[in-house]
Amino acid sequence: MSMTSETRQHLADAIAKEHAARETQQATRQAIDMARTRCQEMRDAVEAAENALTTARKTDPDELISAAKEGRAPATAQINQQRYALAAARDELEAAEQTLVELKTRLPDYEGRLAAAKSSTNQTASQVIQSSPEWAALIETTRHHEQELGTCYAIMDVLTKEGVYHSIKRKFDPAGDGDLGAGKRMREAADQERLSAWVQAMKGLQADAETPLPSSESSQPSSVPAQPEIKTPRQKRGLFSVK
Secondary structure (H helix, E strand, C coil): CCHHHHHHHHHHHHHHHHHHHHHHHHHHHHHHHHHHHHHHHHHHHHHHHHHHHHHHHHHHHHHHHHHHHHCCCCCCHHHHHHHHHHHHHHHHHHHHHHHHHHHHHHHHHHHHHHHHHHHHHHHHHHHHHHCCHHHHHHHHHHHHHHHHHHHHHHHHHHHHHCCCCCCCCCCCCCCCCCCCCHHHHHHHHCCHHHHHHHHHHHHHHCCCCCCCCCCHHHHCCCCCCCCCCCCCCCCCCCCCCCC
């Protein structure tokens, strides 16, 4: 198995773990909502049972009088039933509240696992890119053009000091631009289609380990039309001297 294939397999495993962690986290959140609903239902049931018991106690004195007149034991079944119903409702309320507390206790751990799984997916997706020939081609292209750009800037700097004018407005300067806007200007100056292709590849890898990367051709710069030759007045001496 090649390094790229092995890394993609690790990414597939990371994605699967992230999906499992997300399912657990989402299931726990849903269970918390259901437990809250159950707690409210049982609070309502306890209140209803308490009211029913109070009502039964108010009506049963008549039964006590009738039983006394008739010389029999009073029927207390209704009171007993309401007592049992109230006790059962209180037990269920307690169980629902304990369930809610336990779920809330576990949720932070599940959310932490999900965050860690997402981080692992992102890191492994980055490794897929970093170990790919497509990324190596992009780096090599970047190095080539950094050197070319630096050379062009150096030539312009030297000749400008000798009085040769140029109308190139630099969008960014890798050698001397250290302000916070440098990165923004670099993105604005980039070939947006090529830049977008790499951004979308990274997003795709976070969900699908088989997401293809931009081809080496898309890492190459767009062709630049030839510029007309600019003739400058000939200097007698010192044209390439560096002061």
